[in-house]
Amino acid sequence: MLLPSPQSGSTKLQKTVQKRAIQIYQKLLREFGEPACPLHYRTPEQLAVAVILSAQCTDERVNQVTPQLFSRFPDMAALSRANVREVEQLIYSTGFYRNKAKNIVALAKTLVAQYGGKIPRDFTALCKLPGIGRKTANVIMAEAFGESPGITVDTHVMRLSRRLGLSDGKNALAVERDLMRLYPRRFWLHLPLLLIFHGRKTCKAIRPRCAACCLARLCPSAEHAENTHKKKIKIAS
Secondary structure, three states, X not given: OOOXXXXXXXXXXXXXXXXXXXXXXXXXXXXXXOOOOOOOOOOHHHHHHHHHHOOOOOHHHHHHHHHHHHHHOOOHHHHHOOOHHXXXXXXXXXOOHHHHHHHHHHHHHHHHHHHOOXXXXXXXXXXXXXXXXXXXXXXXXXXXXXXXXOOOOOHHHHHHHHHOOOOOOOOHHHHHHHHHHHOOHHHOOOHHHHHHHHHHHOOOOOOOOHHHOOOHHHOHHHHHHHHHHHHHHHHHO
16 A cells, blocks of 8 residues: 655645655664665776666676676776677676677767766766666766765665655656655665665565564555455464
């Protein structure tokens, strides 16, 4: 069950949802502490490559692949001259390797040609780069520059936002807009990783661990799951 959208209803309702949203953030912060990016990188350019590789792939797998990739191509100048087939071989295990390799080399060429081989500290410019959409640009701005022009929404953030009644958005942009309305900007930096870590540990896509969830008392979906579980026990007995 989802609570009414934070953009709908009375001002009183909006304040109630916002209050609960802050409580969710505080509980997650106590659970995980100030989160750090799980991807390994040394420069903003390497971060951009790692985030591209992370699509439909685990962070652990990306961290296994990038040391050899970055050793072979330590900067964007080297990567811009790379043979796409060689890049494909190096990143093969991350999945969708052909498209990722094409985007990575194209990104390097664009950065060398237009930005001196460096990632621009500009959200709008980032969104126009090969292989980098709004989600990736949000990650780069947050992790590389400590800035939050928006809120990163991946599959975990999307799922948890809906389960927690923070948004009923049907796509990433709609969910991001709801979260930006609910949370003051100072929360935007760490919120995505907190939700992602909680999604991986507890609020899984299949069989969420509601009984062990630190957010159970704040989550309308946990209450629904508990009632369903009780009904099943009653039927079985």
